[in-house]
Amino acid sequence: MDRPTISVVIPVYNSAEILPALIEQLLPVLHELAAASEVILVNDGSRDGSWSVIGDLAARHPDVRGIEMMRNYGQHNALLCGIRAARFSLIVTMDDDLQHPPEEIPKLLTKLSEGYDVVYGTPIKEEHGLWRDLASRMTKLALQNSMGAETARKISAFRVFRTDLRNAFADYRSPFASIDVLLTWGTTRFTALPVRHEPRRAGVSNYTFMKLLTHAFNMMTGFSVLPLQVASFLGFACACFGLLILVYVIGRYVIQGGSVPGFPFLASIIAIFSGAQLLALGVIGEYLARMHFRMMERPTYAVRSTTSPEEKV
Known part of the structure; x- marks a missing residue:
C-alpha cells in the first residue's frame, strides 16, 4: 500500500514552551507514516515569543512551515488559513499543547482508508474541568443542526480529512469560521474513533468557557437558521x-x-x-x-x- 502525503495544521497561541517538544514528538511519526509530510504552525497572535520559536523550528526542520497572522483571529480562522496553505493529499489538525498524541495519528489514517472523508479522534477521557466540559457540550449541541446529532457528539480538534474537501469552501469569506461546519459542505462521510487524550504539558488552556460559548453562538447564528x-x-x-x-x-x-x-x-x-x-x-x-x-x-x-x-x- 502506498504511503500517503500528509499536511499537519496546528494553530499556535502562547505555546512557546511546548512547541519544541511537539515537533520532536510529531516528526518521527510523520516520517514513518508518510511519503512526504509537512507541519504548518499558524501563529494566531501569540504574545509569548511563539513566532520566534516557530522560526527556529522552521530553520532546523525542512518539514516545518510557519505562518504568522496579523492578530488573534481565533482557532478556527487560523485552521482555515493553514488548511488553505496545505500542499499534500491528507490534512491532520491538532492542538499545540500535546493533548493530542501524535502516536494516535496512524489510527485515524487507518479508519480514513475505509472510505471515509473525515475522521475525528474522540478523547477516551477528556482532561478538562467542569465548566470547560459544559461549554464543549454546548458547542456540540450547536453543531447538531449542521452535522447531525451522532457526528456532533464525537467532534474533536484532532481530525484527519482529505484535502480535496477544501474546494467546497474555497470561496468562503466571513470573520466567523467553523471548520467542522465547513467540512459538511463537502461531504457527509464522517466517523470517529476513541483516542488517548493527554494532560496539557505546560500552561493552561486558552479555550475558556466564554470563548467556547461565543463560538457555539457564532455557529448557531452564522451557519444555521x-x-x-x-x-x-x-x-x-x-x-x-x-x-x-x-x-x-x-x-x-x-x-x-x-x-x-x-x-x-x-x-x-x-x-x-x-x-x-x-x-x-x-x-x-x-x-x-x-x-x-x-x-x-x-x-x-x-x-x-x-x-x-x-x-x-
Whole structure:
C-alpha cells in the first residue's frame, strides 16, 4: 500500500514552551507514516515569543512551515488559513499543547482508508474541568443542526480529512469560521474513533468557557437558521397564550359580568410579550450583523509573514 502525503495544521497561541517538544514528538511519526509530510504552525497572535520559536523550528526542520497572522483571529480562522496553505493529499489538525498524541495519528489514517472523508479522534477521557466540559457540550449541541446529532457528539480538534474537501469552501469569506461546519459542505462521510487524550504539558488552556460559548453562538447564528425558528416558535407560542388569556377575560366578563382584577397579572402578560418581541428582534439583529460583515467583505484572517518569504498564503 502506498504511503500517503500528509499536511499537519496546528494553530499556535502562547505555546512557546511546548512547541519544541511537539515537533520532536510529531516528526518521527510523520516520517514513518508518510511519503512526504509537512507541519504548518499558524501563529494566531501569540504574545509569548511563539513566532520566534516557530522560526527556529522552521530553520532546523525542512518539514516545518510557519505562518504568522496579523492578530488573534481565533482557532478556527487560523485552521482555515493553514488548511488553505496545505500542499499534500491528507490534512491532520491538532492542538499545540500535546493533548493530542501524535502516536494516535496512524489510527485515524487507518479508519480514513475505509472510505471515509473525515475522521475525528474522540478523547477516551477528556482532561478538562467542569465548566470547560459544559461549554464543549454546548458547542456540540450547536453543531447538531449542521452535522447531525451522532457526528456532533464525537467532534474533536484532532481530525484527519482529505484535502480535496477544501474546494467546497474555497470561496468562503466571513470573520466567523467553523471548520467542522465547513467540512459538511463537502461531504457527509464522517466517523470517529476513541483516542488517548493527554494532560496539557505546560500552561493552561486558552479555550475558556466564554470563548467556547461565543463560538457555539457564532455557529448557531452564522451557519444555521435554528435561532430564527426558535424565535418564530416562541412568538407563536406567546401569541397563542395571549389569545387564551383574551378568551378567558371575555368569557369571565360574559359569565360573571366583571373583568379580571389585578395590575400584576396584566403586567406579567405585557412582560411576556415584550420579552418575546425583544428576543426575536435580537436574533434577527444577529443575522443582520452577519450580513453587514459579509457585505463589507471583512476577511476571515490576514497573514503578516511566513517562514518562507516567497510563499503566498
